[in-house]
Amino acid sequence: MFVMTADQKGSRRRGDAVPGLLTAVSAWAEEWGDPFVLPVQRTVGDEVQGVLADPAAVVSLALLLQRLGGWSVGIGAGPVTEPxxxxxxxSAGEAFVLARDAVERARGRAVSVPLAVAGAEPRAAEEAEALLQLLAAVVRRRTAAGWEVVDLMARVGTQREAANRLGISAQAVSQRLDTALWHEETRLHPLAARLLRTAEVAA
Structure with missing residues (x-):
């Protein structure tokens, strides 16, 4: 199981961003067909937590939070106490403890982006963290023009249709996608999901 804990950064300066995050996550969950075992909700103060079983959804959600910005994200991969x-x-269990360790580390300056993974299998968790941090760095640097095309591609599926919707050439769409590193990012999602799945079970 996968527990994701996110803690707002600089809440005293920014105000409470939890309602906005919950709205964004709700819209994301609808697109994914509600992948939550337990939905994301406020734990205490400016922190939220949710539980998922699908590592591909974990990858997508983690990157959504990095796109939103202002959140330290910790992912715990491991067993939970059932029911x-x-x-x-x-709820309780090892995955919750691991998520706590991960988000505490994500808050610090030792990580390149505010995202950390802790797992029952530490080596796989370390590799998953490295890959997710790389993907997060791509997401965090994407421009508004890049996101416009990326978001449209998620809805229409083809570059030709995206070009028609935007009123630009297919070549311009391709150039934006190349600059956004969209192909490279999406091709790495399955690998990140496999590493998370491996991290879930102790060797």
């Missing part, structure tokens, strides 16, 4: 409680904050 789970009615909410993530009320």
């Amino acid at each position: 789970l409680a009615s909410s993530a904050p009320a």
